[in-house]
Amino acid sequence: MSRKGADGYLLRKMIEDLQSIQRECDPQAVEADEGKDKLDAFEASKRDLTFMIVELKKNIERRNEMLQNHGRQEQTIRLKAxxxxxLTSAKLKFNEMRKAYDAQVAKKRGKRLPDDVLANRKEMIELLEQDIKDLEQAHSQIRPRRGGDGNRDLARQLKENRQREREEDAKLGKEAVPMGELSAGAQQFQMEKEDHDAKTDQQLDLIRTGVRDLHDIASEMHEELQVQQVVIEEVNKEFDVLEKKFKTANQRLNTLLEESGGTARWCSLMIAFIILLALLGYIFQLF
Known part of the structure; x- marks a missing residue:
């Protein structure tokens, strides 16, 4: 297999691997809408919003990675938009979830959900609202170019943002809700979210490695194409030289022909020579 064919095969294999990783980054994404009809308005909105937040985390990390490696480009500008x-869609979905919660709270006792369920949903609203704020901050924050091992994943950055906000709230006298004071459902939801963030970070690390490998392959192919371009230019120069030599030789032949009488003289001589040969042949047949 030639070097070019091997690179092409490796490139296709790398793309297939990245597509597989991308599918793994969205666990149960194919089944995201299954069972949705069985959920009430709040749970359906929460389900959709959770998937939207997961996707946003990956896309924001992807944009930040591209900004660090290549700076502002058309693709990063498009990805930002x-x-x-x-983010706007996530905020709208969050508002739908909050309205569904408010509608339940406004119902009379006996017709609304139990108080512990409503308390659990209120905590989930606060957690998801904080996630959206963290995503907004990560989206607006352009991190500097990476200079070696300054590779920080998005989930770590979001956790640092939360910690920083808790410290600021403490300075202002605000009380943050400790993990131990959350309800069991909210704690489980938070732990599942953080566990999924960690898995997403691992997948993103694999994607980053794959993208770097693709970049290296593309660089090698680009260098090879540059070498081929130089060879083609040299061949074209050789052809130009040969063409000039051919034109010069042809011009010399035309000059010699004109100096010896031109085409009219040589044509008459050739005709006379042919007639002479015909007469000799006729005489030879007679004798």
């Missing part, structure tokens, strides 16, 4: 649109 897509992320802003996704």
């Amino acid at each position: 897509e992320n802003e649109k996704a």
